[in-house]
Amino acid sequence: MNTHKLLVEGIGDQAFFRILLKNMGYAHVDICPPKSVGAKGDGIDNLLTILPELLDSISSNAETKLGIVLDADYPREQENNSHGYQARREKVLKELVDRQYVLDSMTGSTQWQGEILQHTDGLSPVGIWIMPDHFSDGMIEDFWLSCxxxxxxxxxxxxxxxxxxxxxxxxxxxxxxxxxxxxxxxxxxxxxxxxxxxxxxxxxxxxxxxxxxxxxACAFRDGWFDPNHPNIRALTHWLTRVFQ
Structure with a gap:
């Protein structure tokens, strides 16, 4: 059973991260859209729905390493808005904090490079990256466009x-x-x-x-993205922290 997992929103994200992680030397990481880990379908709603169950399942395996990548999306004019970077971050953090995860002491100075949460009982940490850059509203397409x-x-x-x-x-x-x-x-x-x-x-x-x-994934593989763009470098730095 592969204990290194990256939870993403869909198969397009999966294909991109498959090539990126392979280039980084982490081809062993299992990149999981929600449907592949038991959700009814893919997308942000299914990711957020399956996340509590996935976190509970990995708590029994101290060797598990988990990264979570999701879109911030944009705030909308509606009551109890669940869109936007701050709202998405708070929702995911709540699920982790409820399971005794705490923010890494280094996070304060590197928040815009993703975040790592440590478990109080010594379980493997969990990483969070909210697209496009872990501090702005938007989505993975904004990340790709910038690169x-x-x-x-x-x-x-x-x-x-x-x-x-x-x-x-x-x-x-x-x-x-x-x-x-x-x-x-x-x-x-x-x-x-x-x-x-x-x-x-x-x-x-x-x-x-x-x-x-x-x-x-094709664009990245064929050099249409700048591999040294600050956003790609920040993302790869976070992935290294999660899976090294």
């Missing part, structure tokens, strides 16, 4: 994708029909539009992650 390497691909986003999206948002005819995406999902639209304007890498391998469609 696009400088050059033609970055210019494509800045000069063409963003221009097209802005023009669409300002088009009264489209807005009147209420068929446009929600503003809180603009990062998803920006990233997917940018990604699908790229030429797909040539491969005849049907098992290749880029054979059917382009993903963030």
């Amino acid at each position: 696009i390497a400088d050059g033609v691909r970055k210019s494509l986003l800045d000069s063409h994708v963003d221009k097209s999206i802005t023009e669409l948002l300002e088009d009264e005819q489209f807005n009147a029909q209420e068929i446009l995406f929600s503003p809180i999902h603009q990062a998803k639209v920006r990233f997917e539009t940018w990604l699908n304007w790229q030429k797909k890498p040539s491969t005849n391998d049907k098992k290749h992650e880029c054979y059917r469609r382009l993903t963030a």
Whole structure:
């Protein structure tokens, strides 16, 4: 049984972290969308639902190492808002504190590089990273967008994708029909539009992650992201702290 687990929101995140962790030398880490560990489906709601059960199950194995990656999302105008970095962090911390986890003494100076919680009975620590950067509202697509390497691909986003999206948002005819995406999902639209304007890498391998469609995993593997971007370096530093 693999005792090194990274809980993520879905299969797109899983594919990205699979390549990232392999490059770091942590290919043994089991990257788990919620459905793979017993939830009814994937996504943030299922992750938060399955988290208490998963934490209870690992408490019986002192060798378990667990990292949790979830989106902050954006606050919405509604009562008892559960969206946004602060709300998401407080919700996850409560589940951990209720199970005798406490913040690492080093966390205060490195909070924006993810967090590590230690267990009062000496169980393995648990790491938390809230996308995009563990202090801002947003989602993993914001993280990916920030890491696009400088050059033609970055210019494509800045000069063409963003221009097209802005023009669409300002088009009264489209807005009147209420068929446009929600503003809180603009990062998803920006990233997917940018990604699908790229030429797909040539491969005849049907098992290749880029054979059917382009993903963030493809972008990272083929060097479209800057591996030395501060956000990637911060994330890899946190992953090292969790799984070393």
